[in-house]
Amino acid sequence: MSRPVLLINPRITSKPRFPLAVMQLATALQPRHEVQILDGNVHADLAERAAALVASQDFAAVGLSVMGGPQLVSALAVSQAIRKAAPQLPIVWGGYFPSICPEAALNGSPVDCVIRGPGEATLPALLQALEDGTSLEGIDGLSWRRDGRVVHNPDRAFSAEALQQPLDYHAVDQPQQYLSPTYLGRRTTGYQAALGCRYRCSFCGVAAMFKGKTALPAAERLDRDLHYLRSEFGADSVQFYDHNFFDREAAMLPLLEVLAHHGLPWWCYARADALAQLSDSGWSLVKRSRLRMAYIGVETPNEQLLREMRKGTHADQTLAAVEQCRRHGVTPELSFMLAPPQDPEGETERCFDFIRRIKRLHPAAEIMLHINTPLPPSMLGGRKPVSPLQLRDTQGRAVRFPDSAAGWAEPAWVAYWCHRNAPWVSERLLERIRGFTTVLGCRFPTITDIRAPRWQRQALSAGAAWRYRFQHYERPWELQMMQRLVRLWDPQLAGL
Ligand code: B12
Ligand code: SF4
Structure with a gap:
């Protein structure tokens, strides 16, 4: 057995769910290394805990999982505390932020190496090289510093190996704490069935992680895992983390049969195209399987923007998918990207009109509003920038993306x-978007909030009715006051 490894999921939310990234890595490491996991979503004092742990034990390395946004801020603070407590301990980052911005992740930060893409094969290879004192050059998927300069090794080829390993749910402390009440059930579990996504939408971090590759699990694996999650932890509902659950229909049917059998x-x-094209028999299986909500x-x-993003779906497919969802009792959760750099105002209004059209078709459809923020051009040498646009700010100045982790951690x-x-x-424009979001959110309160009583939702909805009807979104101060009293859960920030 080699020295132990510490894996950390830095804080991102106060509602913990299975930190699958570090759990999957623990499974990959466990034959050789004992693994300890620290979860910042459970421990608010993560930096102090991590520092105390690395000062008292001899770890081979510490690995942190880092998404851009709030988790990056937390990851930086923890990494700094670890570096201070154990200056020689190698610090490795993996996950979406370092995969998309490897150069920035290493620039001026306390991070020694970053692993781009899935880490199940790269992390053990790195630990082996560190233990043997051999060169890091041959390790695909690794970015590291040689003589102060950042070196990016070639990408690692996609592998479906992770689907062969059963996940060790007891790698985390008190696994039961990760199942929580949601509107799906009393003990909802997170679970990932398939790996990757076969599409390459140009704005999407998943395309940068998997580069258009996907692998579906065997139906037996899904069946075995659902049995286990039910019997071991009392799971009564599932949030699938798959980037895109509905792949090709023929391949999906055995998985849907398993879900129909379990009835959770x-x-x-x-994707809208997959749902719009699903056959009648496919939909009846979906209904039997008790799909409650699909995030689309x-x-x-x-259409022009959809083409530019390489999305591969069309507005009429969205409407068809919404209609199918309505007919089969599924709530579509529809995500929009407002204010694209091409025409921020005009495109935002076009989205508002389309949303109103959808609401007429299926009033219970949930709407998630995001600002269209293209991925930063990849800083890897030789790769084409993800976005061909020359982005400019409101003053007409060229937008410069941060070149360091600290820069990306700025508010x-x-x-x-x-x-x-x-x-x-x-x-x-931001005011207008906030106004629309408030009016829409009050007029149609989210069904994912399980705490607000029905009368409170009805009061919100009645209060917003005239504004929604007359498209009067400006300064909805009375609704904002009501929202302070009725604080609805925000699935956009915190998940289900
Ligand atoms: C659950 C989840 C969350 C949870 C928190 C999860 C947690 N870590 O505790 C919540 C709901 C809080 C969340 C929030 C956000 N999320 Co989120 N989330 C997910 C989700 C659905 C599952 C994550 C997961 O468990 N995946 C399964 C594991 C096994 O995969 P993985 O995390 O990618 O890990 C692998 C590799 O990345 C790598 N790796 C990861 N960590 C490490 C560490 C080391 C050391 C190494 C070597 C390798 C490594 O190896 C792992 C195994 O292969 C993913 C979608 C998905 N399927 O991944 C989105 C996803 C990761 N989220 C995403 C985003 C953008 C966010 C937000 C930042 C923004 C938003 N509006 O959604 C917010 C932040 C909100 C806020 N608080 O302000 C994007 C990331 C893409 C990007 N451009 O960065 C994803 C991919 C969704 C999407 N399709 O857009 N999220
Ligand atoms: S289909 Fe979804 S997950 Fe896949 S690349 Fe496009 S946006 Fe990303």
Whole structure:
């Protein structure tokens, strides 16, 4: 057995769910290394805990999982505390932020190496090289510093190996704490069935992580895992973390049969084209399986923009999917990207009109509003920038993305990563979007909030009715006051 490894999921939310990234890595490491996991969503004093742990034990390395946004801020603070407590201990980052911005992740930060893409094969290879004292050059998927300069090794080829390993749910402390009440059930679990996504939408971090590759699990694996989650932890509902649950219909049918057999209410990410094209027998299976909600990236009704993003879906498919969902008792959760740099004001209004059209078709459809924030051009040598646009701010100046992790942890760039603001969005437009969000959210309160009593939702909805009807979104101060009393859960920030 080699020295132990510490894996950390930095804080992102106060509602913990299974930190699958570090759990999956623990499974990959466990034959050789004992693994300890620290979860910042459970421990508010993560930096102090991590520092105390690394000062008292001899770890081979510490690995942190880092999404852009609030988790990056937390990851930086923890990494700094670890570096101070154990200056020689190698610090490794993996996850979406370092995969998309490897150069920035290493620039001026206390991070020694970053692993791009899935880490199940790269992390053990790195630990082996560190233990043997051999060169890091041959390790695909690794970015590191040689003589102070950042070196990016070639990408690692996609592998479906992770689907062969059963996940060790007891790698985390008190696994029961990760199942919580949601509107799906009393003990909802997070679960990922398939790996990757076969599409390459140009704005999407998933495309940067998997580069258009996907692998579906065997139906037996899904069946075995659902049995286990039910019997071991009392799971009564599932939130599927799959990037895109509905792949090709023929491949999906055995998985849907398994879900229909278990009959647990479930939630997933899906695409409008897949749902619109699903056969009648497919839909009746979906209904039997108790799919409750499907998160669909609509992005925009503008066909030209959809083409530019390589989305591969069309506005009429969105409408068809919404209609199918309505007929089969599924709530579509539709995500829009407002204010694209091409025409922030005009495109935002076009999205508002389309949303009103959808609400007429299926009033219970949930709407998620994001600002369109293209991925930063990849800083890897030789790769084409993800966005061909020359982005400009409201003053016409060229937008410069941060070149360090500390820069990306600035509030304005955290907001950018979370799709809450962008340099080309004027204060006036942001106000209009906030106004629309408030009026829409009050007129149609989210069904994912399980705490607010029905009368409170009805009061909100009645209060917003005239504004919604007359499209009067400006300064909805009376609704904002009501919202202070009725604080609805925000699935956009905190998940279900
Ligand atoms: C659950 C979840 C959350 C949870 C928190 C999860 C947690 N860590 O505690 C919540 C709901 C809080 C959340 C929030 C956000 N999320 Co989120 N989330 C997910 C979700 C659905 C599942 C994550 C997961 O468990 N995946 C399964 C594991 C096994 O995969 P993985 O995390 O990618 O890990 C692998 C690799 O990345 C790598 N790796 C990861 N960590 C490490 C660490 C080391 C050391 C190494 C070597 C490798 C490594 O190896 C792992 C194994 O292969 C994903 C979608 C998805 N399927 O991944 C989105 C996703 C990660 N989220 C995303 C985003 C953008 C966010 C937000 C920042 C913004 C938003 N509006 O959604 C917010 C932040 C909101 C806020 N608080 O302000 C994006 C990331 C893409 C991007 N451009 O960055 C995703 C991909 C969704 C999407 N399709 O857009 N999220
Ligand atoms: S289909 Fe969804 S997950 Fe896949 S690349 Fe496009 S936006 Fe990303």
